[in-house]
Each structure stands twice: as C-alpha cells, then as structure tokens.
Amino acid sequence: MATNIGTSVPRREARAKVTGRARYVDDVVFPGMIHGITLRSTCARGRIQAIHFGEGIPWDEITVVTAKDIAHNVVALINDDQPALAAGFINHPEEPVVLLAHADRALLEKARAAVRIEVEPLPAVLTIEDALAKRTVVWGEDNVFKEYWIRKGDVDAALAQKDVLVFEGEYATGAQEQLYIEPNGMIAEVKANGGITVWGSMQCPYYIQKALMKLFDVPAEKARVVQMETGGGFGGKEEYPSILAVHAALLARKSGRPVKIIYDRAEDMAATTKRHPSRTLHRTAVTREGRLVALDIDFVVDGGAYSTLSQVVLSRGCIHAAGPYDVDHIRIRARAVATNAPPHGAFRGFGAPQSLFALERHLDVIARQLGVAPEEMRRRNFIRQGQTLATGQVVRDDVEMSAMLDRALLASDWKARRARFAEENARGGPVRRGMGLATFLHGTGFTGSGEKHLASIVGAEGMADGRVRVLAASTEIGQGTSTIFAQIAADALGVGYDDVEVATPDTRDVPNSGPTVASRTCTIVGKLVEQAAASIKAQLLADGALTEPYDAPQLRAACARFVRELGPLRATAEYRQPSGMSWDDATFRGDAYGAYSWAVYVAQVAVDATTYEARCEEFWALQEVGKVIHPLLAAGQIEGGVAQGIGWTLFENVVWKDGRMSNDRMTDYIVPTSADIPPMHVLFEEQPYSGGPAGAKGIGELPMDGPGPAILNAIHDATGISLARLPATPEVIFAAMERARG
Amino acid sequence: MRRLLDVLREDLALTGTKEGCGEGECGACAVLIDGQLVDSCLVPVAQVRGCEVTTIEGMADGDSLAVIQQAFIDHGGAQCGICTPGMILAARELLDRVSQPGEADIREALAGNICRCTGYTRIFESVLKAIELERRQVSGSAGAWSKPGASRAR
C-alpha cells in the first residue's frame, strides 16, 4: 500500500524554515557561553620558531589553547596525519595554530591580531606539476598520498594496433568552494567528568564523535554529537567539522565554559576544504568510425597538505574515469598528491566530476577530429547490460543509454537547434550559439567494500502515542533526508506520513547509519529504514496486536498499546552487502558500486564575442534513477546540482596566491545568482534497483558530473574553440580565441 | 554603528534573519525597512530609529502562514532553509512593488539573494504560485482571506 513514496509530501521541516524558526547553530545561545576564534598561519610551509603574545591584551582573561595542551594531537579520519593544531611545522597557509576564547568577540579579534607566529619559511609545493616533479617533498617519500591502478585488457597492445587512430589530450579542473550559505559553526561543552557534547552544523555526527574520542581519549559515551539544522553541506561539512568540533571542545575544556565558534565567510572560504583540483591525461585509441578501442588515462588530484579523504576522492574519480562505455582495454593510473594548500576535501561528486569532465570533453574532441557527430560518438560506445565496466563489474541494469540519448536529443530539439545556430553563427554577429552534451554514470554508495566496512545500522521504535520513530545518523542538510525517511517508513508500515517521526541525529540516541555522503542516504540508508520499519510491523503482527488487513489508526493503536503494556517496541536493520557483489581492494577489480544512475545532459550556450562571456541559456538533465521517492525533492536535487555545476564551469574561480585563496569573499568568488541560471528541464526515468527502497538509486551527486563537459562541448560547437580546463571564464575564452586567431 | 542584523539576532532574539557573508552579497540578512528590502548587515541600527522593520518572524499571522510562505512549502522553495527568510522577504517586496511580476521580474528581484541548494527553479515556481494565489484572493469571490499584514518588529 505504497501511498507516500512517489508523491511530493510537504518537507518535514519546511514550516520551521519558512517562518525563520529553524534553529541553526548560530541561533542558539547557552548560558555562560563564550566565543572562540582561531589564529592561523600565513605562510604555506615552515618551521614554527615561537609564538609571541603581544602587549595590551588582558591575556589572563582569555582562554588560550595551543598544541602543547593536546596529548593526542590528531584529527582522526583515515590516515591521522593532520594535527588539530600545528605543533612544530606549518604545512599550509590557513593552518590553525592557536585557539582563543572569551565572552567579548571584539576583544578576541584584537587578541588574535596581537599574536605573532614566528615561522622559518620552507620551500612549498603549490601545484600538481610541482608535486609530481618531487624537487621538494612535502609529504611522505614522494608527495603521493595514494596511487591506484585499474587495468582491463591490454592497453599497450591495443594502442599499437594498425587500424586505430590515437588521440591525446590534457584536461584540468580547478578548486571549487562549497559555499553553503550557512558558514561552519559548532558549540561545545565539556562537563566536569570529562563528558563532551558538541552541537553544530554537520553532515556526519559519527565522524565527529570518532575525532573527539581519539583526541580526548574518551569512550563513545563521553563524546556526544548533536546535529543542528544545517544550512547546506555539499561535502564541505563532511569531514571538516571534526576539526571545528575538537577546537571548540578544547576551548570548552580549558575554560570550563560552553564555547561557540562560528567561522565568518572569509575564514570559511580560505581555511576549509574545497573540491580537489585535477589534471587528467588521455591517450585514446579509436577506430575511424569512433568506436573506442583503448582508454589510457592518467588521473591526478591535488589533496592539499594532509591526506584527509583524498584516497577516497581518488578512488571514486578513477573508477568513473572511463565513463558509461563499453571498452575492452582500459588502464587508469590514479594518484592523489600533496601540496601546501589547505587540505582539499569532499564536494558533491567527489572525484567523478573531475574525471568525467576530462573524458566527456575528450570524446567530443575526438568526434570532431573524426568527423563523427558527438552524439553518435557516444551512441557507438554505450555500455549495455551484461558488458563490463573498467573494474570488470558486470552491468546488471537493463540500461538503454541509446534510448535515453534519443529522448534527451528530442527534448532539447538538438538537431534543429544545432542547424539553426550553425546558420545564425555563419551570418556573423556578436553572439555565437551552440549545443553540447555529456553522457555519464554515477555510482551509489561507498566504493567497493566501503559499505561493508561502514556496516550501517538504522533503528526504529514505537512511541507511546502510537507513531513510529526512525533512528538514523543521516542528516537533513536540505536534500530531504527527514522527509524521504518518513515516506519510506510510512509505506513500509502502511501508515500516513505524519505517523512517522524522524529523530534528530544525536549520537546518544541514534545508531551509526554512516555519513551523509556518497549518494547513499536514500538508497543504502533508506533501504535500512524500510527494513527497520517493516520489522516493527512484523513484531506487531507476530504479537497478535495487529492483524492484516489494517489501516493506519489500527497500527497506531496497536503500537501505542504495545509500548504501554509490553514495553519497548524496537527494531534495527544492519547493512548487508547484496549477494553476488565482490570487490578486491588490492587490484581494484570487481563490483565498485551496488548501483549506478545513468544520465544524458544537454546544454545550450551562447558566447558573446564582445565580452567573451559564455552563458548557459537552457539546460536539459535526463537521468535514470531507479525510483523517484519525492518528485519535488528529486527535481530540486538535480536543479541545485546543475546550478553548482554551472558555477564550477563558468563562474567559480579560486584565485591562489602563495597557496592561499586570495578571493576569499563572496564579492570576488562568483557563484551564480538567479539572474545567471538558465531554465532547466529535468527528466526522470525509472528502472528499479532491488537494493534501494522502492527501487531508488542515488541522485545527490550525479548532477555535478554533466554540466562541465556539456557546456564546454557547447562552447566548442558555438565557436570552434576547444577548451580543456574549468572554469571557462571570459578571460580564459578570450585567451583561447586569441590563440586560435594566432 | 552596530549592525541592525546583530541587534535583531542578539538583542531581540529574532534569529530568523541570518548572517551568510557580512558583505551585502548573499541576502541572507535581508529585512524590510518601511517596506523596502535591505541587507541588515549593512545598516547601522541608528538609522532605523522611527522606522518599521519587518523580519521573517513578521510574515506569518500567528499560526497562519503568509501565502508566500505556504507557496515555498508547497513548491519546494526551501531546501536547507538558510537563504529562505531573506528570499521570502525579497519576494514579498516584489509582490508589493510590481502588480503582475513575470519571471524576468522575479529573477531580478531575487538576484541579491544567493541560494546554493535549489538552483532557483523551485523558488521561481514558489513565487509564481504565490503571485497567482494572491491575485485570486484580491480579485476572488469571498474576501475571506486578506493579504498578510504581518506583525512588525519595532
């Protein structure tokens, strides 16, 4: 009796948001609370000689924390190479060195300005090229955080075949700032018994708990993490908040007061994580007709100063590097390198937008050289059910990319528009128009054995009023987690949407359902929600409290009576890897993801020859996603992701100066306004995936993969200018046009 | 020279108005002063003496949401919600200023409010629907509904 899934029920917390009653971390004040701020290094790399606390500041009133105050000075993540506060060395120009707390924020600013860190500068590495050159080694033996190889077939033999043409290309993408409109913030309180609680803006409460446990050497019961309403994340609040949480807790412990740290926009932009810059080399063998014979790919991402999540970004990036195509010979060499930039981190897409950009741009370049239409180039190579991806994974979906391509071309009036634009462009005039496309896939959930290691758990419990509460650590950050969990649970129970409550992610109350990342929340965790809710229903039926068929009021009554008379009504569901899935971490072979969503994106772009601005005028996003749980939310995810993709492609340029983001304010880091975003057409197709609730696959990150290459392909179509880097700002387009004129 | 934004949030505990950038770029701090949209992070509180300041808390009439608020709920205009208060006030000002706004008017009116979640599409939809609903109310049969007068913060 599925009545909630597939309908656009009101967003769970919408009323609070439209009335201004939703409580974000900076809206909350605790009694006795004081403020904290962070003093950071200014040079990219060096040895700390001394820290001088200047005159004219009442230092005895101010809580001061440095590395000396920390026994286990590490921010736990994967490799534990990042200190919470710099001890002897500085490795990037925003590295936190000193924490200060006081009730008076103005005094804190003055105090911060009065601290001087004496640093003996050391040579820094600031680009991927410098990192690979290894003249200066800033991490490990060779500046390489991680290296993976993916091999299929025999690439060298294929490249040497007589009847193939070989095309090379180099592609690059820049850093991107997540720019959630709510900056990072955290409040921490440490009790006399050492119990720590933090409240704040976050995506992953259990990541923060792990960091607190490690640094403070306390058990889980003494490290409580509570998510507050979070104003956007996009990955920027996946791992970074652990640093902020340990900072706030350090100040809270030392001062004995609750401490709130809120980053202002400049600090948030310059000091926190950004999308990994990338550089991809392609060497590709094709037949004259455009059939791909071999893909030889060298993919590198810049991880910044510490390893953080770079190896996972790398893994998703390299697995997606060969796209949705059937290719017999593939070799992907993937490396994450260290530089002295502030560490780069999770940002929606997580490596795939970078590698897919390179591939989809490269295929268009090849198509043009061969005289094959770009859509035909894709069509001749689409993978189908039963064929294998780069890691050897057999495609189980009955995916018909060719039919999807046809529908996208029809929806965008591709042929007619291209013909019309070709004619209009030929007549001269200041504006040139073109159409471009990208075809791609995006894996749902953690890569390979990741979900198995996460071993996510979701709980459900009956409430005294007869409603059922879902217990999960997955956070609502705008994407609709609370809403879809309520829909899924309600359908599994056979009750109404309002009969289900979704608990606030508080580590005291909810089990670890894993991080809110990797397009996993709906599919992986949602499936567990479905199972836990079904288990509650099963218990009521087994107990005889309920008999089928029943209606919602009957289940509520049975649940209320059970809780009143028999005690707790609880269920848990734990992730089990779908049977038949296997993955080898050492060889990077096997089933990388349980499911893939598939997409064809089309962009219409106008390039103004007077100002060199490229403007996306219209956009079509067609994707196959298993099952649309909530049409409005799903469309909202695609539209928002496409907008971020357009931003990354045309507007968002991080200007680096000595390893630091010099355009660290919203005036100078340009994200699209409502005046810049084109009309978008979102089309969904559904081929249910048995591992997802009602068949749903992930969609959160997918929309980041398409806009970059689709838009640059459209610019190529409009102007004949082939760009190989993002962002394609007007300055870049101008320079390319000048080079073309030669 | 204390910012109106800080007086609202700290002294009056009206935390619906948000700080997103402190530079007048994002619009999350937008309020209405005598019906005009402004970024409250740029307004010294001394300058609002004798003025009527409307914040998001003043949009609903008790438990009864304003048409524009309900439209945002019904049409997906809010995702993470942090830009929503400012966005709703910008939309309110548009509806008060222009009698039959089209999509171009909406794009312009909201261009000072940055949203990172929605791509603006659902926001436009919400505003268009609110325009339609308000027009029907004004020209409609029983005058049972009235335009949200809103209690004001002084």
Added chain:
Amino acid sequence: MRGDLGDFELVTARTLAEACDRVAEGYKPLAGGTDVMVLLSSGKLAHPKWVDISGVGELRQVRADEGTFEMGALTTYTGVRRHPLLSRELPMLAQAASETGGIAIQNRGTLGGNIGNASPAADSPPALLAYGAEVVLVSRRGERTVPYATFHTAYKCTVAAPDELVARILVPRGDPGRVHYYRKVGPRRAQAISKVCFAACADRDGARVRDVKIALGGVAPVPVRALEAERAIVAGEPVERVSEALGRAIAPIDDVRSNAAYRRRVADNLLRDFLRHVAHPS
C-alpha cells in the same frame, strides 16, 4: 563581524549645516552604508568618526528645471530608477543603477556615496561622465561646483577638501535625439563589481557625430573620459584611429577579478560596438 564597535563613534546630522560642521570636525559622512559597513564587518574600516547624514532631507531631493537635473547626493539607485524623468532622459544612469548590486543594495546605496567612495570600478561614474555632470561640493565655507570630469584625481582620491561634502550632482538635460550606449561587463548578471564599464553619449547631425562623450570604468585608477577618442570621432577619423586613441586613454591592470589584456580588449570591443550602434541606432 571583525570590527570593534568600541573603536568607532557615530553621530547624527539632521541638517546640511550640521553635517558640514561635523565633517569639518573630522567626521566622515555615512549614508547608505553599502561600502562603509562592509569594511566595518571585515575589520578594515580605518576611520573612527562617522556622521550619519541619511536624515538630511535636502540632500535627497531631485529637481528638474528646463536645462538641468539636480540630484541630491542621497539619491539612491532605486530613486534614480523610479524617477520618471531621470529614467527616461538619462537612461544610462538608470541602467547603471539597475545593474548595481541587487534590489537591496539599490534601495540604500547613494550617488553621493558612490562618487565619494571613488572606486574606479563603480557603475554610475561612467554614465555621469558621459552626461557631462557637475558636482556641487559644500562645506562651512560655502559651495562650489566642479565638473565631474575633474572630480577624480587619483585612485580613491577626489578634489573634495577634507571638510567638503558632495551635496548635489547636476546633469544637463540633453537633446532627446541623442544616442546613449552603456554596457557594464562583470563576472555575472547581478551583484557584481564590474571589470569594464563603458558609457557613451552622442549628439548627431544626420549621420555625423557632432559631439560625443565616452567614459570608462575599471580600466584606470579613476573613472576616465576618452577625450582623444572623442575628438577623433567628431573629426570623422577611421575606426582604427579612434581605437588607438582609446587605447592610450586607459591603463587596465591585472587583479583578483580579471586581467589587463581582457579589459583592454573588451573596452575596445565596446568602443567598436558603440560606433556601429551610433551609425545605426535602433
């Protein structure tokens, strides 16, 4: 919020005379706050003493007589856009106003603040230059009127003496048949600081340009008039000569927003587009 409020003093002036007294005492004028408050928030506001002049009614008035528009320094961008005569007869100024920030900024930002702040990338100055504006400066010592073309002397410096306030901006009302061309080139469609801003106003006798003023922002330390290029156009010189003349009038730089080569080329493209437009205004 990085500024320390304790470092600052804000007083209020209710009349122009009071404002002049305060400015003479070393207070700087604060009106819409769209520049000053950004500096305060980022902890970069250097000057400590401010006088709020936003309540000085006589600075808000817009008057039009037969030959001249008189806009009080406190005229906001919204005020310009909504004034039926200004928006009709000075379309470049109205366009500049509509492309400054967004609605919230336009409701507060003032013309006097804009020219007093003297950013070379501001949007209104090129329009005012191209319309041949004059600036009335006022102090305890009296009033004086200067051509706006001489107002900006160096980066962020003006001819205003330390005790002077911008009181009014005068713009001559022109021939209804004149050609207006204004284009702001920024990084996005709204809420943008311009990279290049081009404004030109031409009077024609049939096909011949009798008089033209061309002004640019974002390509020099101050908003500039391209005087040599203007003369070349009136003299009927070929496009390439005009273009070269324009090139000599500007000195664009590389900065966090753009680069010199781009600015130079775009300025030239806009000039050529203007020349085409002036030959066939539609």
